[in-house]
Amino acid sequence: MKRYVLLLYCCLALMLAACTPPWKVMPEDEVATGKNYRVELPAGWMRNTANQKVLFISHDGNLLQGIEIREDTHSDAFKKIGETSAPDILPSELAELVLALVKNELPASRVELLENKPVQVAGHQGFRMHLKYETSKGLDYEGIIIGFATGQNVYMIKYYGTSLYYFPRDLPVYEKLVVSFQVT
Numbered sequence: 027m028k029r030y031v032l033l034l035y036c037c038l039a040l041m042l043a044a045c046t047p048p049w050k051v052m053p054e055d056e057v058a059t060g061k062n063y064r065v066e067l068p069a070g071w072m073r074n075t076a077n078q079k080v081l082f083i084s085h086d087g088n089l090l091q092g093i094e095i096r097e098d099t100h101s102d103a104f105k106k107i108g109e110t111s112a113p114d115i116l117p118s119e120l121a122e123l124v125l126a127l128v129k130n131e132l133p134a135s136r137v138e139l140l141e142n143k144p145v146q147v148a149g150h151q152g153f154r155m156h157l158k159y160e161t162s163k164g165l166d167y168e169g170i171i172i173g174f175a176t177g178q179n180v181y182m183i184k185y186y187g188t189s190l191y192y193f194p195r196d197l198p199v200y201e202k203l204v205v206s207f208q209v210t
Contacts, residue, residue, distance in 0.1 A: 048076035052083075059210070060097045062179060063148075066206035068199050091187030091196050093203060096180075103180040106130055113177045117144055121153040124173050124182060128157065136160040140168075147183075148209050150174040158189065168193040172204055183207060 049072040056067045058081055067073065067083055071093075074082040081095040082088070096103075100111045104123050107130050111123060121142050129137050141156040152174030159167050169186035185200040187193035 048074055050075050060095065062176075062210055063095070063097060063181065064208050064210055065095065065203060068203065071199075085196060085199075086192065091192040092185070093200055094182075094184040095207075096182040096184070098180050098182075099178060100175070100180060103182075111175060111180050113175060115175050117151050117153045117174065118142075120173055120175055120180070121155055124153075124155065124171055128171070132159050133162065145172060147172055147174050147181075147204065148207050150176060150209070152181075166190065170197070170200065176209060181207075181209070 051072050052067055052069055054069045056069075056073075058065055058067050058073070060081060065081075071083045071085045074084070074088075082092060084090070084092040100113065100115075103111055104127060107123070107126050109123055109126070111120060125137075125139060125142075136159050138158045139155065140158055141154070143154055145152050145154040152172060155171045155173075157169045157171070159169070161167065166189040167186050168189045169184060171182055171184045173180065173182045175181070183200075183204055185197070187196055
């Protein structure tokens with residue numbers, strides 16, 4: 027009987043270990059690198075380690091707020107919408123592609139573009155898009171997407187949070203992260 031109980035406990039321990047979420051808490055500021063970039067991540071946030079292609083962090087959980095950094099080749103960045111970009115793409119054209127991608131991922135009728143303006147990011151001309159959207163359950167979110175293109179890649183630095191509390195609270199953290207972003 028004791029043998030079966032021990033076996034049961036071992037099985038339960040293995041199952042719990044397998045179900046552990048892939049989050050790593052960053053107790054202090056941390057420098058993260060992608061294929062061709064580096065960025066400073068804020069202390070106290072959690073990093074999702076499951077997806078090696080996209081850097082994603084959140085402070086209170088991905089349903090409340092998050093920051094995502096995407097680094098894609100021009101041919102891969104907009105596959106979901108059947109488009110490609112080019113090294114010489116204008117920031118305004120890139121912003122149009124990103125908006126189409128967002129509307130493809132979210133219900134298009136619930137996405138509202140509040141602002142789209144040119145910005146300088148990591149020494150590159152880019153765009154800064156401010157969006158508002160509503161979930162099917164009626165929860166309002168706001169987001170900022172900063173994007174730019176280099177000779178080989180398209181970069182998107184996204185931030186979102188619930189409009190009422192998390193978006194305004196963590197917007198300064200996002201702005202600081204964007205300033206630290208460097209193409210290597």
